[in-house]
Amino acid sequence: MDLYRIKAGDGVVWITGASAGIGRAVALKFAEKGYDVVASARSKDKLAALAEESGPMLGSIEPFACDVTDREGMKKAVAEIEAAHGPICLAIFNAGNYWPTRGEALDIEAFDKTFGINFFGVLNGLVPAVERMKAHGKGQIVMVGSVSGYSGLPAAAAYGASKAAINNFGESLKFDFDKLNIRVQVVNPGFIDTPLTEKNRFEMPALMPVDKAAAAMVAGIENGGFEITFPRRFTWLLKIMRMMPHPVYFFVMKRAMRWDKQELKFGDTTPASVVRES
Known part of the structure; x- marks a missing residue:
């Protein structure tokens, strides 16, 4: 039997972090294709506007x-979503945030908050959703990681570590989820033009419009492969770079991001680029 893959009409698509950015764009893409979507976030007003647009x-x-x-x-x-709208056949755990974490100004609270949303925020929804999918005999789980989880990047110690955890977590779960007829996928985007990236203080290579990113993500979910990554001309370069010897990797990354030119900011722990899409 082929592993389950969602089709319109099977049940609902549940998306967290759907009030802004790629989560919002993906919700609209699925609705355009005929899927019934339940969009979650903290902002009732933004969710209401999203529902009206659909x-x-x-x-x-x-x-x-x-x-x-x-x-x-x-x-x-x-429980409430399934009672009101039917079985959750696809759950997309997209909610996330980013606090810059630089080595000269480490802040433990930034790590607590980052993992609380980016990793444990996924677990909090995934565990009860999987229990329901086990009862239904099928389901599809999508977790949004990041290419920052491939290898360490400047100013991303907390964010990158949380996304690396998502990748490892997904790989581990696949062995058992395949037996349960639950497809698990991890999305590793590069730089996407969303509120999460718009305040970054460095040049972002291969910055991708959010609509194109959402189309690539939906296509990947429907195709069913374990990893979905885009834009490939950038993300596959990072895949190659992580296979380099460490001295070469650090040399290339410092040059590519001009990190040797960055000034140390002792005592500066202000989260200058924080957006929570949940």
Whole structure:
């Protein structure tokens, strides 16, 4: 039997972090293709606007406000979504944030918050969703990682580590989820033009428009491969770079990001580029 892959009409698509950025764009893409979507985030107003925008589309978007850091709340959300809208056949855990973390100004709180949303925020929704999928005998799980999880990048110690955890977590789960007829996928985007990246203080190579990124993500989900990554001309370069010997990798990355030209900012722990899409 082939591993389950979602089709329109099977059940609902649940997306966290759907109020902005790629989560919002992916929700609209799925609705355009005829899927019924439940969009979650903390902002009721933004979710209501998203649902209204989907009005003339073939599918639908229903807003469901929740906070991915609320473990009990996420468990209740899964139950309420299925009671109101039917089985969750595809769950996309997209909510995330980014706090710059530089070695000269480390802040443990930034790590706590980053992992609380980017990793444990995924777990809080994934565990109850998988319990439902096991009962249904099928399902599809998508977790949004990042190419920053491939190798260490400047100013991304917390963010990159949380995304590396997502990749390792997904690889580990696949061995058992395949037996449960639950397809698991990890999305590793490069730089996407969203509120999460717009305040970055460095040049972002191969910056991708959010609509194109969302189209690539939806196509990858429907195709069913384990990893979905884009834009490939950039992300595959990073894959190659992570196979370099460490001295070569550090030399190339410093040059590529002009990190030797960056000034140290002792005591500066201000999260200058923080956007939480949840």
